[in-house]
Amino acid sequence: MSLEYETRQQNSALTTLKQRAAPPALTDQKPNVLYTMPVQTVERLEEVLRQTLALQKTIQTSMAALATKESLEPLATAEQLHQWLEQTQALNQKTHRAMGEILSEMREEHKRDGRQRDEFTRELSEIRMTFQKDTQEAIASLRRWIPFIVMSSAAAAVPVCILMWQTLT
Numbered sequence: 001m002s003l004e005y006e007t008r009q010q011n012s013a014l015t016t017l018k019q020r021a022a023p024p025a026l027t028d029q030k031p032n033v034l035y036t037m038p039v040q041t042v043e044r045l046e047e048v049l050r051q052t053l054a055l056q057k058t059i060q061t062s063m064a065a066l067a068t069k070e071s072l073e074p075l076a077t078a079e080q081l082h083q084w085l086e087q088t089q090a091l092n093q094k095t096h097r098a099m100g101e102i103l104s105e106m107r108e109e110h111k112r113d114g115r116q117r118d119e120f121t122r123e124l125s126e127i128r129m130t131f132q133k134d135t136q137e138a139i140a141s142l143r144r145w146i147p148f149i150v151m152s153s154a155a156a157a158v159p160v161c162i163l164m165w166q167t168l169t
Contacts, residue, residue, distance in 0.1 A: 038109065041102050048098050055091050059084055 062080065 038105075041105060044098055044102055048095050051091055051094065055087055058087070 062084070
């Protein structure tokens, strides 16, 4: 009963995660690594989980069937144990391969993110350099025009001062 509830709970969480159109808002997020993974990765993890749960269920039903027999037969025949071991080994190999592929995809995604970050940093640096160059050119231009501005201001201020002087006297 507990296993069924946990399975339903995990499946509903994965289904909810797959159905999201966009990452959850900061207020909706729970500390869960599944939110940071691409949907394909979560789907692959879900498939591995389903296969594991299916094998576990098969083993449990076989064990339950064997445990209810009232005969003197052994609990599990060597053939059944061998089948279980083969199934478990095959599942372990598939899980190992799937986890390796998922890890590889996550590493590739991390590299892609790093390249995007580097590209953004480079573009930002170029913008900063352009802005700095434009600012320096504007300052240099202003420095060239300062004497003319001062002389123009003085030339305009002299008649104003003369007019004010005449008005006051």
